Amino acid sequence: MNDKPSDSGLLLPNLSIENFRGIKKLAIPRLGRVTLLAGKNGVGKTTVLDAVKVYAGRAQYADLEELLRRREEFSVATDEESGNLAEPDWGALVYGRDTYQNARMSIGPTQVERQLRLETISLADLTDAEAASLREIFREYLLEDGMRTIRAAFQDYNWIIPELFFRGQRINTVVGGTRRRLIDRGIRFRLQESRLPSTTTCKVLGPELMSNFVIAQFWDNVALTDGESQATRALGLIYGADVERVAVVGDDAPSRRGGRRAIVKLKSYDRPVSLRSLGDGAVRLFGVALALANSRGGFLLIDEAENGIHYSVQRDFWRMVLRTAQESNVQVLATTHSWDCVVGFAQAAGEDENAEGVLVRLDREEDRLDAVEYSERKLRIAAEHGIEVR
Numbered sequence: 001m002n003d004k005p006s007d008s009g010l011l012l013p014n015l016s017i018e019n020f021r022g023i024k025k026l027a028i029p030r031l032g033r034v035t036l037l038a039g040k041n042g043v044g045k046t047t048v049l050d051a052v053k054v055y056a057g058r059a060q061y062a063d064l065e066e067l068l069r070r071r072e073e074f075s076v077a078t079d080e081e082s083g084n085l086a087e088p089d090w091g092a093l094v095y096g097r098d099t100y101q102n103a104r105m106s107i108g109p110t111q112v113e114r115q116l117r118l119e120t121i122s123l124a125d126l127t128d129a130e131a132a133s134l135r136e137i138f139r140e141y142l143l144e145d146g147m148r149t150i151r152a153a154f155q156d157y158n159w160i161i162p163e164l165f166f167r168g169q170r171i172n173t174v175v176g177g178t179r180r181r182l183i184d185r186g187i188r189f190r191l192q193e194s195r196l197p198s199t200t201t202c203k204v205l206g207p208e209l210m211s212n213f214v215i216a217q218f219w220d221n222v223a224l225t226d227g228e229s230q231a232t233r234a235l236g237l238i239y240g241a242d243v244e245r246v247a248v249v250g251d252d253a254p255s256r257r258g259g260r261r262a263i264v265k266l267k268s269y270d271r272p273v274s275l276r277s278l279g280d281g282a283v284r285l286f287g288v289a290l291a292l293a294n295s296r297g298g299f300l301l302i303d304e305a306e307n308g309i310h311y312s313v314q315r316d317f318w319r320m321v322l323r324t325a326q327e328s329n330v331q332v333l334a335t336t337h338s339w340d341c342v343v344g345f346a347q348a349a350g351e352d353e354n355a356e357g358v359l360v361r362l363d364r365e366e367d368r369l370d371a372v373e374y375s376e377r378k379l380r381i382a383a384e385h386g387i388e389v390r
Helices: 045-056 061-070 128-137 179-191 212-222 226-242 280-293 311-328 339-351 376-385
Strands: 015-020 023-028 034-038 074-079 083-088 104-108 116-122 148-154 157-166 202-205 243-249 261-266 299-302 331-335 357-365 368-374
Touching: 015 045, 023 045, 023 368, 034 045, 034 311, 034 339, 045 061, 045 104, 045 202, 045 299, 045 331, 061 083, 061 157, 128 157, 202 280, 212 226, 212 243, 212 261, 212 280, 226 243, 226 261, 226 280, 226 311, 280 299, 280 311, 311 331, 311 339, 339 357
Parallel strands: 034 331, 034 357, 202 299, 299 331
Antiparallel strands: 015 023, 015 104, 074 083, 104 116, 116 148, 148 157, 243 261, 357 368
């Protein structure tokens, strides 16, 4: 792992983002073990999580493509065999979406030497080694100087992301094979390169409830470990001592109805019940606890952390997150729109001086994006007096 924890023990003690998606420039001077991002809709909270995901994955092709597809950032391209296709719009990665000019992006701590740097670049400006690498990946393409690609750099590593585009549109003129086969081979070629930086574990929870497939996958990773116990205890935030055990049953065969699913044994029932029958709050709490257990030594990103969790449970929820993040060496970044979530976070962070909980409010005025930090002390005052900090 190329990330080295700072003196504070955090992979990202602070954060700088420039020219990435909707953020022209943002500096957050301090991140905590757990950082809660607040702010108006559209201010850029989710984009911060996207940026940290790209940083942790060192701009892997698959991560970038998945991000664009998840955000439904498409452009129309043409394939000789399939006709018009909706393909990821790579220009959407860049602030202002102008990929025809050399556009530079950076993500990471405020120390420049530790940042991940990306730039769109003309094929004519590549080094001989970079050009040779692209010719090997896209050997069935007719490469022209007007085409562009993305160069990435991290610490002592430099590499080309296997993608071609022109004024934001993907080039899809293929000779002797389908575009997908070429791209797949390009990805394999890149993954086999020896001089690529290693990545940092990073799990992402969206606003939606975790699917049964992901629950089963995460459960398998922590079965019969402390992570299993942590996830089971999380259900106790709602059901108290009534929760005895949790198991994942079924199989993944497509022909089987329902596939694998989590079941819970409660003292008040003779037979186990489905986790989902206990409500959205139970699924969310269980999912967050599982994700924490699967993120040891890395990042956990939670979008709209309050979803599914009743206001009366928020304080205990954040106690669990703060405690588990410290014990498992996980750095958590989460977003919220909820005042109840902020109050619960403030109360939990204020109870323990070593909790390392930080609230950051993002404020936008035209192109300017500012970060306002609330320390544990300020959080306690805000919670006690109902001061609006979202």
